[in-house]
Amino acid sequence: MDEQHAATNKANWDNRAVLHAKSDSGYKVRQYLDDKTRLSNVVAFDVPGLGDIAAQRAIHLQCHIGTDTLSLARLGAKVCGLDFSAASVAAARSLVAQTGDDVAFVEADVYAARDVVDGHFDLVYTGIGALCWLPDMTRWATVVASLLSPGGRLFLREGHPILFAVDERIPDGPTLRFPYFNTSSKPMEWDEVDTYVESEEKLSATKSFQWNHGLGEIITSLLLAGLVIEGLEEHDSVPWEAMPGMMEKRELDEWGLKEHGGCMPLSFTLIARKPAS
Template sequence: MSDYTDANRANWDDRASAHADRGPHGYRVSQYIDDREALSEVVRFDLPRLGSVEGLRVAHLQCHIGTDTLSLARLGARVTGLDFSEVSIAEARRLVADTEDDVDFVVSDVYDAASVLEPGSFDLVYTGVGALCWLPRIQPWAAVVAALLAPGGSLFLREGHPILWTMDERIDDDLHLRFPYFEQTEPIEWDSDATYVETDRPITATRTYEWNHSLGEIVTALIEAGLRIDLLQEHDSVPWEALPGQMVARPDGEFALGALDGVAPLSFTLRATKPA
């Protein structure tokens, strides 16, 4: 498993430096420096279901370069971002140093989060789109979430729908289900020098490994970890062009299917609470 993790970490180290470009590429992070009230499009989409985070202690798992993390802080939360990529965390720290947002960042594998963060001390665990597919097993992740939450605290998860992860994005004449829907022991191997946003250079650490987790497996893992499911809402969009040639951009930064709009769910939001 460490070989898979090492390859994925090298890929995310490379992506982080490209995504943090201060110019017109990557995450366009200069917008957060120029406008101290700017929020990421991801967090803006989440707001109707996220509700107020004012004064909450939040753990943002798999935070990457911190644009969603600082957005939560700008909404009044006390946030700690965690990621296994040292380059991602270095870029996140550089960003908040420039924006003057009060955010802490920690380098750690998500499975070890309860060892490096204080267990039972967070009002909210937040995780965003494109995180769970990098985890070999969903049950240990659910156990970490439950361990981090204080009694009465909640998980907020928005993620690409498991149905989306089964689709072959390389074929653009229809929706082609080619990859496992259910969690598998062995990962899907990819080799690509591209990433999901425009960058000014190709990615050099090209080999990655991913795992899918069915919606039922995610929900069941959280229930078995002792959490109560409060919300499960499916969406017809995702915040990147997941299926090139078949999607249309929306004004809010989301992408939806064009001619096949509404045929399949593309992402979902889940909220779960640790009973008091």
């Protein structure tokens, strides 16, 4: 990612963080203060795949304002959250200072994670909407492998790359328009005033750059980094209204297609492990 892309995306996420941390935003941060056992819907969806993570040392890459991060801590893990947005880290630290959850947060680019945290982790967690902000999967996978202890695992749930290839602005069902394969040196460029959750305010830093990564690219990068793929599950839902007007809300604020259910995957979960020796 060149300096222009990085600076533009950082400004965009600093702006989003301020909006998302407000109590009336779609993140509903107040609920984590009112209910000290509350898990984010994203992590609640992930619990069956995560299993028992009590006492595990975990790092949450691209943690944003920390709602998923503190949820991992509420499952018993010792968690560090990392994000490149200063505003996101500030909001995350403010949130856990109020909730009392024992979570540390570090401000850094994900590619520099190995340089800013000590030791190794039993769990590297990466959640929805993270990989599209990274241009280089091979470099990312190398960082993930470097963070894991022998026997440690990566837990990744992400929007499906086929979903990111759909133009939701075209009516009458899902329509492919954007690249599935990350074969161009140029990212997709966006200019949008709305963020992806409910917010009474508009973005002022409206521009951003994104890269789509196909499943083959993601899996191959992890294999090249020496990890073993243990599971890959595709889901027919995603935790935001990715195609407005075409979707219906389900439990845990997951969204699925109304008229075209089952025609395409909307998210996926991938689990990979670093060999014990």
